[in-house]
Structure formats: structure tokens, C-alpha cells
Amino acid sequence: MEQIPNPPQTSYTQEEKHQYPTEEVTLPSKGLLYPEGSPLRSGKITMKYMTAREEDILTNQNLIQNGTVIDKLLQSLIVTSIDYNSLLIGDKNAILVAARILGYGQDYTFKLKNPNTGEEEDITVDLTKSNDKEIDESIITNGKNEFQFTLPTSKLLITFKFLSQDDENKITNELKGLKKLNKKSSSELTTRMKYLITSVNGDYEKKTIREFVDGNFLARDARALRDYISKSMPDIDLTYDVEFEDGTVIEDITLPIGLNFFWPDAQI
Numbered sequence: 001m002e003q004i005p006n007p008p009q010t011s012y013t014q015e016e017k018h019q020y021p022t023e024e025v026t027l028p029s030k031g032l033l034y035p036e037g038s039p040l041r042s043g044k045i046t047m048k049y050m051t052a053r054e055e056d057i058l059t060n061q062n063l064i065q066n067g068t069v070i071d072k073l074l075q076s077l078i079v080t081s082i083d084y085n086s087l088l089i090g091d092k093n094a095i096l097v098a099a100r101i102l103g104y105g106q107d108y109t110f111k112l113k114n115p116n117t118g119e120e121e122d123i124t125v126d127l128t129k130s131n132d133k134e135i136d137e138s139i140i141t142n143g144k145n146e147f148q149f150t151l152p153t154s155k156l157l158i159t160f161k162f163l164s165q166d167d168e169n170k171i172t173n174e175l176k177g178l179k180k181l182n183k184k185s186s187s188e189l190t191t192r193m194k195y196l197i198t199s200v201n202g203d204y205e206k207k208t209i210r211e212f213v214d215g216n217f218l219a220r221d222a223r224a225l226r227d228y229i230s231k232s233m234p235d236i237d238l239t240y241d242v243e244f245e246d247g248t249v250i251e252d253i254t255l256p257i258g259l260n261f262f263w264p265d266a267q268i
Helices: 052-058 061-065 069-077 089-104 165-181 188-196 206-215 219-232
Strands: 022-026 044-048 107-113 120-126 147-150 157-160 197-200 239-243 249-254
Touching: 022 089, 044 089, 052 069, 061 069, 069 089, 089 165, 120 239, 147 219, 157 219, 165 188, 188 197, 188 206, 188 219, 197 206
Parallel strands: none
Antiparallel strands: 022 044, 107 120, 147 157, 157 197, 239 249
16 A cells, blocks of 8 residues: 655744745734734734745645645744634635735636536636625624624524634544544534534533534524624635626635645646
């Protein structure tokens, strides 16, 4: 059996990172949801430009297979000394786009099917046109990642948080465990809700939250909560209006992001 090569050395010293050209990246959260003392509180981080060392990361089969390739890439590029796992997902998305621009430029080309002709065409967008979503700062208590929402049907008051990289890691591991128990398991939505919701009617017990999600969370309430989170979460807007060769226009296309987002020649 062919051996998968070990991951490349991805960790730089801070001195090594500062040897490369860098750029400052503004976070969609503006740092408002991070506690005092966190370097992320400033709402900005410094990133270095991509080198051949990062291209080694992007094509490493071991990292690709275990699903950590993008995280390893971003950790390699971030110069500011931060706890990577504390990054909010919306802020991570902005860093992802910044990494692509710093590595391969602002123009991103992907294939999209023209609904009028049925043929795939190359569509090119300017990534620097991606703007941070407007956030309602009135609902934010500085340094506190927790928000209230009254479920419209059951009228229960819940609190929730925006997920961090650490939360995503835990969700991924829990879903893997569920898949081992039942290969047909399809519980990503409810598992994610168990991490998003922090209390139900003032009860912060994890057992209470899990029992609520599994047995009493009405579908229409779940949809309302997802919609509210989607509208209020600090993030980067990755939707574009695209025009095909025959003049057909589709609005609000969400950019496809995978390994080819960084390196089209990778053929992965």
C-alpha cells in the first residue's frame, strides 16, 4: 500500500513570518465579540504573502484527506499571534478570501452552467469586491459572544452564539462519531444547533439544550433561528451577480470554494 507522505513543516517562527511582505486584514466582527486581552480584539490581523511552502501544504494528500488543509494553510499565513481555534467562522471566511488574494491575485475564475444553454462557462469575479456584511452593533455587548432570540412559534427565549473554529472542530468530531454508530445518520443540522444554542428559557445545562433540540425544537422555529443568525452573523459576503456570454444574468451566486479556490492548477 502506498504510503501517504507526512505533512510538510508548516510552522514558522514569528521572526521567519516577519521576513515576508505582509498585509493587514480587517475582520468582519471588528473584534467586538472577542474578550479583552485577545489579539483579535483589535479587529485586525496581519497576514503574510503566500510562498511555495504554502503550496506544499495545499497539495499534501495527508492534510487533504483528514480535512485540515485549509486550516493548516491559514495558520501558516497568519502573522499575528492568535489562538486560531478562537476565530469566529465569519472572520475565518474573510481571512480565507484574503489568503487567496495574497497568494494568487484578486481575479477568481470558476465554471458555472448557463441555465439558458446548459453549457458550462468560465466566470471571473474580482474578490476585492467582496464586502463584509453589515452587522447590527446594537445587539452586541462588547466582548460577549451571546445573543437573545425569542422563537416565534413556541415563544421560548433562547440564547445563542456565533460558532468558532473550536466549535466547528467539535461538531466535525461528533458527526464522525455518529457516522460510526450509524452510517446512514444525517444529523448535522441538529448537532450544529446543539453548539449554537447556549440556553433555553434561562437554563444553560447542556443536557437541557440537547434534549430540547432532539425533542422539542419546532421546524419553523429552527428555520427562523437559522435565518436570524444568517442575517446577523459577522461574515464576508461571497455572493455575486454573474453574466454569461449570451447576456443571461444570475443574481446572488455564492462562490464555490474548495482547494481550486487557491490553486486552479492543483486539479483536486
